[in-house]
Amino acid sequence: MGGFSRAAEPATVGTVRGCGSSAPENVEMTSLWLENALCLLQEGDAWSARPRSVEIVDGTIVAIHDPAMLPPTSGVEVIQANGLLAVPGFVNAHSHSPDNLIRGSAPNLPLELWSLHSAAGRNDRTEREAYIAAMLGAIEMLRCGTTGVLDHVRISPDIEGARLDAVASAYRDIGMRAVVAPIVADRVVADTMPLTAEDLGDIDIAAYGRRAPLPAAEQIAIAEGFAAAWDGRDGRITTGIGPSAPQRCTDELLELAADLSARRALTLHMHLLETRAQRALGFERYGKGTIAHLIELGVVGPRTTFAHAIWIEPGDIERLARAGAGVVHNPVSNARLGSGVCPLPRYLSAGVRIGLGTDSACCNDSNNLLETAKWATLLHNLEGEDADWISPGTALELITGGSADVTGLGTVTGRLAPGFRADVTLFRLASPAFVPLIDPVRQLIQAENGAAVERVIVDGRTVYADGRITTVDEAAIWAEAAELAERRLHDNAETYRQAAALEVPIRRMYRRLATEHEGCVH
Numbered sequence: 001m002g003g004f005s006r007a008a009e010p011a012t013v014g015t016v017r018g019c020g021s022s023a024p025e026n027v028e029m030t031s032l033w034l035e036n037a038l039c040l041l042q043e044g045d046a047w048s049a050r051p052r053s054v055e056i057v058d059g060t061i062v063a064i065h066d067p068a069m070l071p072p073t074s075g076v077e078v079i080q081a082n083g084l085l086a087v088p089g090f091v092n093a094h095s096h097s098p099d100n101l102i103r104g105s106a107p108n109l110p111l112e113l114w115s116l117h118s119a120a121g122r123n124d125r126t127e128r129e130a131y132i133a134a135m136l137g138a139i140e141m142l143r144c145g146t147t148g149v150l151d152h153v154r155i156s157p158d159i160e161g162a163r164l165d166a167v168a169s170a171y172r173d174i175g176m177r178a179v180v181a182p183i184v185a186d187r188v189v190a191d192t193m194p195l196t197a198e199d200l201g202d203i204d205i206a207a208y209g210r211r212a213p214l215p216a217a218e219q220i221a222i223a224e225g226f227a228a229a230w231d232g233r234d235g236r237i238t239t240g241i242g243p244s245a246p247q248r249c250t251d252e253l254l255e256l257a258a259d260l261s262a263r264r265a266l267t268l269h270m271h272l273l274e275t276r277a278q279r280a281l282g283f284e285r286y287g288k289g290t291i292a293h294l295i296e297l298g299v300v301g302p303r304t305t306f307a308h309a310i311w312i313e314p315g316d317i318e319r320l321a322r323a324g325a326g327v328v329h330n331p332v333s334n335a336r337l338g339s340g341v342c343p344l345p346r347y348l349s350a351g352v353r354i355g356l357g358t359d360s361a362c363c364n365d366s367n368n369l370l371e372t373a374k375w376a377t378l379l380h381n382l383e384g385e386d387a388d389w390i391s392p393g394t395a396l397e398l399i400t401g402g403s404a405d406v407t408g409l410g411t412v413t414g415r416l417a418p419g420f421r422a423d424v425t426l427f428r429l430a431s432p433a434f435v436p437l438i439d440p441v442r443q444l445i446q447a448e449n450g451a452a453v454e455r456v457i458v459d460g461r462t463v464y465a466d467g468r469i470t471t472v473d474e475a476a477i478w479a480e481a482a483e484l485a486e487r488r489l490h491d492n493a494e495t496y497r498q499a500a501a502l503e504v505p506i507r508r509m510y511r512r513l514a515t516e517h518e519g520c521v522h
């Protein structure tokens, strides 16, 4: 650990050698040399922190060198990384970019009540709003060391190509890696909750969400058109298919989504069993647990990734492990919404593939994956034996290789190793979280919050340095976002008012379900 004492040395970042005296920013550099960084490397299940130089050619890590090795004398941008911690860029495995434009708008409420606010806020957006919302999240994530994201994009009221294009364009323009998985859903709101006639009382449920959704096949066709246009674009943008959740989709739509996922090798990403009400509706609709039903339907496989998966049945963890499916743990969102605790230690010990996500900025309320990783590390200490606690090293693996794996990027990103794309975050070790430097992984996960991010590299290109995003004008985006959000809150006032009518029946439903959840693993 003695080598970590170099933390106190100031870092000089951005030095360019071998390019002559002309301005280096005018030269299209294809080779990058991160000289003498303290690199977080993986050896088996363990992380080690070692002084190394990272050689990057055409956006790919080609070698991790002993720091004594000298860089080539020409044609390479050398970044003096002494005093910097080099970490694989994080991957946020579950987020919703449209909600970046309504951050702060929804009170702390359980999911079904919270959704009345969030759904009203994201309705009827323009293409520009879709673009700016994605930009807001991308800026925030890059600033906190997250280089890749799965964006489970809800275009409201229905999936629509031009706004999906706008979202993908934002990731293209800012230079972030993204899996854009458009949400499809074909049930009206009244059918997504186990509301009884007694719950509803004199409320006319048909008055809320009565507009018929687009037919399932039409929605899938739009998602497929989007995949045809964007999947693999610029080497950084891939696409997925994102059924909203079983309670919001007919079996026909789920089967069509699974078929699209199989035909085009797309990640199928879906919310699953986030709340007690969803579990109850699954039994009511399917006559069995929701996961058992989805497996019978043929929509669960190695390309399937479920967000939340909290309210599961005995045997479900083993079912998901056997199917090779992934689960994305969103501990901050789950706490904000009072949804429950995902049994993460049990999923991990059963060998289920796991990633971590922030979920929406309207229910987190940040896109900071370091905060989520800290929660994942500490939350499960409140239950079970300490042998099952989640270590900082495991949390780091979950936000790097784990999240990359469950989003379909496992062979592309998430490792500081030859053959992986160069998605790298450099943290300043001369900063509060890392002084004194005793355990870099523990201090990264449990002390750092993004404030020490010095430089962020995606696909071999620096997208954040010197305290700012290098690819877009953040101030202009923030100014436009504030204006758009204010206008939308005003324009959607009637939608908010209509949604509020459902609050009383949902609260009645909660009181009834609180006494009716025998048999669940909780």
Ligand SMILES: [Zn+2]
Pocket: 094, 095, 096, 152, 271, 307, 359, 360
């Ligand atoms: Zn979500």
